[in-house]
Amino acid sequence: MTLSNAHQHIPVHSNKTLIKASVTATVMAIIILVLIILPAEYKVDPTGFGKAAGLTQLADLSEAELEVAEPVESNVVKTQPQEKTVPLAEQPVESRLGFAPPAAHLLTVEQIKAARQTPGVRSDTIDIVIPAGKGLEYKLLIDAYVHLEYEWRTDGQPLYFDFHGEPQGDQSGYYESFAITTATEMKGSLTAPFTGSHGWYWKNKSGTPVTVTLITKGDYRIKG
Incomplete structure (x- = not known):
């Protein structure tokens, strides 16, 4: 087979054919978007096909999962532990006076x-x-x-x-x-x-x- 014969068998598409294929693909993408993706992902169903096909239920399911995933704020109020207040009369002598008194002053009558x-x-x-x-x-x-x-x-x-x-x-x-x-x-x-x-x-x-x-x-x- 000669080189000239091989070139004769390669199909060559015209510009008209390429434009027609591009338009067809675009139209198909729009149809898929309107009929399937919008009802299933965003619960947008302008044609009613999504509801009939059960696609809008998928959108409801996704929203429920999102709510579960979101952190739930607790109504419990966290409080810091409070120090017990000791009456002045029960505090050590050093605490009430601000200094340690001489040992002789600490002697009891007994x-x-x-x-x-x-x-x-x-x-x-x-x-x-x-x-x-x-x-x-x-x-x-x-x-x-x-x-x-x-x-x-x-x-x-x-x-x-x-x-x-x-x-x-x-x-x-x-x-x-x-x-x-x-x-x-x-x-x-x-x-x-x-x-x-x-x-x-x-x-x-x-x-x-x-x-x-x-x-x-x-x-x-x-x-x-």
Whole structure:
């Protein structure tokens, strides 16, 4: 077969034929759109064919699925947990004052009574001679908040004295005076504000020795 014979068998469409085919395809697409796609997808049925063919039911089905897929807002209102309000009287002392008070202020009446009834309570009576024109100190070692009862008297001559305490281990020279005066006798009690030595300094300003009789009762050790 020659090349010229092969070309003779290839069909060639005219422009008229191509235009006719394009118009036909367009018309078919419009028909499909109006009769099938619009009723089935958008529930648009201008000809009534979609309803007769059950295509509009497909549109109803699609809308129902869409509603299910959409998130449903809950009517439940979320609330934050509220903190329990504690009455002021039940709050810790630190919360009401804004700071932690000294430990001594936290002692209850029962604790003070217990301190006064310490199993190690002892009682001592001692005579102390204060030389003429001299001073002398007598100390007891007492723990913090422990109760001490005391009584002293001279053999007649008044003495200047300072009843005071010094914190244990303090190197600054600090001391706290509880009573300073001149007298021939004194009686009282003390709840030690801190652990340390507590006692008396007597000053004899006379020209003769003066004897002091000291009576003590409490939980202490004698330092002398």
